[in-house]
Amino acid sequence: MSSFSKKNSPLKGIVPPMITPLNQDGSLDTESTAKLIEHLISGGVHGIFILGTTGEFTGLSYDVRRELIFETCNRVAGRVPVLVGIADVSLEESIKLGAYAAEAGAYALVVAPPFYMNIDQQEMCAYYEQLADAITIPMYLYNMPSHTKLTIELDTVIKLSAHERIIGLKDSSAHGVYFQSLCHAFRDHEDFMLMVGPEEMMAETVLMGSHGGVAGGANLYPQLYVALYEAAANRDFEKIKKYQYCVMEISRNIYQVGGFKSSYMKGLKTAMSFAGLCQAVFAPPLYPFSSGDVEELRSRVEKIDALLKENQL
Numbered sequence: 001m002s003s004f005s006k007k008n009s010p011l012k013g014i015v016p017p018m019i020t021p022l023n024q025d026g027s028l029d030t031e032s033t034a035k036l037i038e039h040l041i042s043g044g045v046h047g048i049f050i051l052g053t054t055g056e057f058t059g060l061s062y063d064v065r066r067e068l069i070f071e072t073c074n075r076v077a078g079r080v081p082v083l084v085g086i087a088d089v090s091l092e093e094s095i096k097l098g099a100y101a102a103e104a105g106a107y108a109l110v111v112a113p114p115f116y117m118n119i120d121q122q123e124m125c126a127y128y129e130q131l132a133d134a135i136t137i138p139m140y141l142y143n144m145p146s147h148t149k150l151t152i153e154l155d156t157v158i159k160l161s162a163h164e165r166i167i168g169l170k171d172s173s174a175h176g177v178y179f180q181s182l183c184h185a186f187r188d189h190e191d192f193m194l195m196v197g198p199e200e201m202m203a204e205t206v207l208m209g210s211h212g213g214v215a216g217g218a219n220l221y222p223q224l225y226v227a228l229y230e231a232a233a234n235r236d237f238e239k240i241k242k243y244q245y246c247v248m249e250i251s252r253n254i255y256q257v258g259g260f261k262s263s264y265m266k267g268l269k270t271a272m273s274f275a276g277l278c279q280a281v282f283a284p285p286l287y288p289f290s291s292g293d294v295e296e297l298r299s300r301v302e303k304i305d306a307l308l309k310e311n312q313l
Contacts, residue, residue: 011081011193012211013046014225016218017054019269020068021278028067032278037075039277043222048076049110051085054216059283066100073105081107089114091130098135108138110170115148121156132165141169154181161192170214172197183209200251203240206232217250220272224313246307253300258293262286270294271301
């Protein structure tokens with residue numbers, strides 16, 4: 001495969017971190033996977049990111065991970081870029097999955113730091129550089145300190161951005177000052193793409209200069225998040241206010257049922273099952289809501305649906 005040039009790759013917009021549709025036995029629900037991909041693309045998303053946190057990658061076997069990569073790339077068929085999450089503590093396993101993703105037709109990898117050992121920034125740099133040297137497709141850094149217990153510090157990002165295949169960063173820290181520092185550092189380097197994870201702050205980061213958002217709620221309501229991104233990109237503050245309100249209501253009502261630390265994941269996937277987009281089946285250690293929580297969520301989702309209909313979304 002030919003080497004990649006950053007100048008060829010300005011990915012901007014909404015790139016949902018796609019949930020992984022599962023059957024009760026833990027196998028990939030390929031029918032729902034196909035249905036979900038069409039739902040996302042028809043909703044106007046600008047890319048699809050699989051095997052991220054919202055994709056429950058940590059609970060999936062490597063066989064299911066590879067099957068999801070193949071099915072997604074095959075179904076998308078080049079209509080939008082497919083990004084594949086790589087989050088392993090083994091460099092060798094990361095290289096293997098990256099090679100599989102490249103062969104399947106993925107656009108880029110999204111790589112979290114190796115999260116078990118206590119490593120410093122120099123060791124983190126070495127890991128990313130070795131991986132970037134070994135792969136044939138572009139790579140995003142993935143800053144997720146709440147889960148990896150490691151932060152990709154600003155100086156590390158700047159150093160790694162010099163590598164030809166390291167083309168951007170997805171930040172899920174929800175740390176506004178950190179993201180503002182990234183935007184400032186790369187203000188004259190628009191080919192280095194900065195994407196934000198927490199959807200509640202996507203619009204404001206686009207106004208700051210980011211390239212878009214990896215919004216979990218876009219699995220369910222892609223049109224809303226695309227509309228919010230476009231409003232922010234066009235600095236249409238009246239629309240930003242209207243759509244941001246909807247996003248915050250989704251966050252408050254769908255992601256906070258039951259009081260679990262995993263309520264975001266449970267709420268999103270269960271709400272999607274109401275819409276027939278997947279089954280409410282989770283990879284262990286996650287497990288489904290109780291019947292009472294399901295009914296509470298159902299009533300909340302009906303209100304959200306009415307709100308979006310009122311806003312013509």
